Amino acid sequence: MAPGLFMFTVYVLWPIVQSITLSFYDWNGLYNQDGEFTGTFVGMGNYAELIRDPAFETSLWNNFYWLALYLLALPAGLLIAIFLNQTVTGIRLYKSLFFFPFVISQVVVGLIFAWFYAPNFGLFYLLTEWVTGDGTAILADPDLVTFGIIAAGLWPQIAYVMILYLTGLNNVAPDQIEAARLDGAKGWRMLWYVVLPQLRPATFIAVIVTVIGALRSFDLVSIMTTGGPFGSSRVLSYYMFEMALGEFGFRMGYGAAIAVVLFAIMMIFISGFIWKMWRDEKER
Amino acid sequence: MFPRPIQQSSPAVQWLYSIALPVALLIWLFPLLGVALTSLRPASDLAQGNYFGMPSGIAWENYIFIFTETPIGQYMVNSLWVTIPTVIGAVGLSLMTGFALAVYGFRGNILVFFMFVAGNFVPFQILMVPVRDMTLNLGMYDTWYGLALFHIAFQTGFCTLFMRNFIKALPYELIEAARVEGVAEWRIFWFIVLPLMRPAIAALSVLVFTFIWNDFFWATVLTQGVDSQPITAGLSSLNGQWIAQWHLVSAGSILAALPPVLMFFLMQKHFIAGLTLGAVK
Numbered sequence: 001m002a003p004g005l006f007m008f009t010v011y012v013l014w015p016i017v018q019s020i021t022l023s024f025y026d027w028n029g030l031y032n033q034d035g036e037f038t039g040t041f042v043g044m045g046n047y048a049e050l051i052r053d054p055a056f057e058t059s060l061w062n063n064f065y066w067l068a069l070y071l072l073a074l075p076a077g078l079l080i081a082i083f084l085n086q087t088v089t090g091i092r093l094y095k096s097l098f099f100f101p102f103v104i105s106q107v108v109v110g111l112i113f114a115w116f117y118a119p120n121f122g123l124f125y126l127l128t129e130w131v132t133g134d135g136t137a138i139l140a141d142p143d144l145v146t147f148g149i150i151a152a153g154l155w156p157q158i159a160y161v162m163i164l165y166l167t168g169l170n171n172v173a174p175d176q177i178e179a180a181r182l183d184g185a186k187g188w189r190m191l192w193y194v195v196l197p198q199l200r201p202a203t204f205i206a207v208i209v210t211v212i213g214a215l216r217s218f219d220l221v222s223i224m225t226t227g228g229p230f231g232s233s234r235v236l237s238y239y240m241f242e243m244a245l246g247e248f249g250f251r252m253g254y255g256a257a258i259a260v261v262l263f264a265i266m267m268i269f270i271s272g273f274i275w276k277m278w279r280d281e282k283e284r
Numbered sequence: 285m286f287p288r289p290i291q292q293s294s295p296a297v298q299w300l301y302s303i304a305l306p307v308a309l310l311i312w313l314f315p316l317l318g319v320a321l322t323s324l325r326p327a328s329d330l331a332q333g334n335y336f337g338m339p340s341g342i343a344w345e346n347y348i349f350i351f352t353e354t355p356i357g358q359y360m361v362n363s364l365w366v367t368i369p370t371v372i373g374a375v376g377l378s379l380m381t382g383f384a385l386a387v388y389g390f391r392g393n394i395l396v397f398f399m400f401v402a403g404n405f406v407p408f409q410i411l412m413v414p415v416r417d418m419t420l421n422l423g424m425y426d427t428w429y430g431l432a433l434f435h436i437a438f439q440t441g442f443c444t445l446f447m448r449n450f451i452k453a454l455p456y457e458l459i460e461a462a463r464v465e466g467v468a469e470w471r472i473f474w475f476i477v478l479p480l481m482r483p484a485i486a487a488l489s490v491l492v493f494t495f496i497w498n499d500f501f502w503a504t505v506l507t508q509g510v511d512s513q514p515i516t517a518g519l520s521s522l523n524g525q526w527i528a529q530w531h532l533v534s535a536g537s538i539l540a541a542l543p544p545v546l547m548f549f550l551m552q553k554h555f556i557a558g559l560t561l562g563a564v565k
Contacts, residue, residue: 011437015414
């Protein structure tokens with residue numbers, strides 16, 4: 001076990017501690033000739049600056065939209081799973097083709113959707129032009145851009161949730177369904193009172209991966225808009241990267257402070273997950 | 285079974301379903317199909333505004349072009365150089381950690397386990413500055429092994445969670461019986477547990493392969509040049525050069541998507557088994 005734990009400590013646990021420490025410093029990422037750290041301690045300075053930073057506020061709001069809208073993947077995934085949970089010829093192939101978007105890289109998903117949204121000839125543009133008479137270049141519109149990117153992110157996420165629910169549906173106890181059917185349960189009532197309670201483990205995992213996915217959104221923002229136009233599609237993860245390694249120079253301490261905020265938000269969900277696992281362990 | 289099997293409904297509904305399936309699939313994969321078609325469209329079509337009509341010919345030359353005129357082949361090789369060692373490293377390490385955590389009830393066991401699980405979910409950004417700094421100091425910045433080492437460490441968290449739960453589900457009597465017989469611990473691991481772990485190893489290998497192949501964030505943070513950038517980062521920088529040359533962007537995208545897609549099709553059962561672990565009790 002030792003090597004695994006060692007690697008994990010060096011590359012994951014220790015960096016977390018370092019980042020938190022770093023968030024109290026002002027550092028440009030360089031060392032002096034003697035290899036000494038050149039940062040200066042600024043206490044809560046970085047955090048005080050964050051509160052007043054409008055770009056931080058935008059990013060935080062966008063993260064909130066991501067989180068809220070990403071959860072739409074749950075009902076959508078469940079719907080597709082129910083739609084596909086049949087035994088007709090070729091259904092296996094259908095299921096795997098529906099799962100496709102999740103397998104391909106987010107970079108590729110981003111490029112596909114950038115093409116889809118492209119002004120003048122993109123399908124989405126043509127569609128809006130046809131409906132409203134005036135095309136919308138969604139990635140150039142500061143008010144809509146985040147929603148455009150979220151839609152792109154939902155595509156693979158729905159596929160993931162779908163596969164979780166398909167597996168879950170496979171394991172729903174058939175005798176309970178039959179019993180409920182004899183009692184006259186149908187459609188929505190059946191879904192709500194009989195099926196969904198049995199899908200709870202699947203729902204739980206789906207919520208966790210969706211929330212984590214929403215907060216980790218970096219690739220799509222970076223590929224599709226690089227945070228623009230005018231920084232309106234930034235999220236915390238991207239803003240942090242921009243501050244620490246981007247064109248605005250190497251503000252490592254400030255970046256670390258943003259990362260700590262994001263970490264704190266995620267920690268809420270991680271603790272929830274751990275807490276549930278811990279309860280399950282005890283029951284055994 | 286829920287919903288009610290379609291075979292029990294009226295022929296009209298069955299017919300409707302058989303139509304709805306392909307239509308839904310087509311809509312679902314529409315963006316992907318569009319890109320696949322664009323990648324085979326000659327540049328002249330796009331220049332004339334023929335984006336969605338019949339292509340004037342199938343342009344394999346788009347693919348030939350990106351292979352001969354851009355370093356995309358090199359990027360793909362780089363990706364393999366990062367991905368394969370990571371799969372081997374992460375699966376190997378997690379077999380050991382998973383075994384230790386599942387079989388030995390030492391103090392702090394559960395704490396160590398939860399640390400692995402929690403670490404698996406942290407935002408990458410909180411690791412970014414220190415990991416980049418450490419990689420630079422070790423002289424491994426912009427190398428495949430610098431990137432692979434980090435991936436191994438990070439993926440060990442996820443893999444350990446998986447392995448530990450898998451070993452825990454094996455019959456413990458097996459190990460106890462071997463101990464009574466006086467079999468050494470490492471032999472128990474090697475000859476009893478390991479052969480039973482094959483499905484888990486297969487599932488994790490495909491999953492980790494896909495995750496790492498598709499990783500973009502760390503590729504940007506830890507590598508820079510053509511010599512070491514994997515395909516995701518490479519495609520992103522090529523995209524910057526090919527402004528609006530959508531036939532090239534599409535061809536590159538399809539190429540980058542191909543290996544994980546192939547992997548998924550070949551190992552579908554394992555892939556889904558790995559992904560849906562925990563979705564059923």
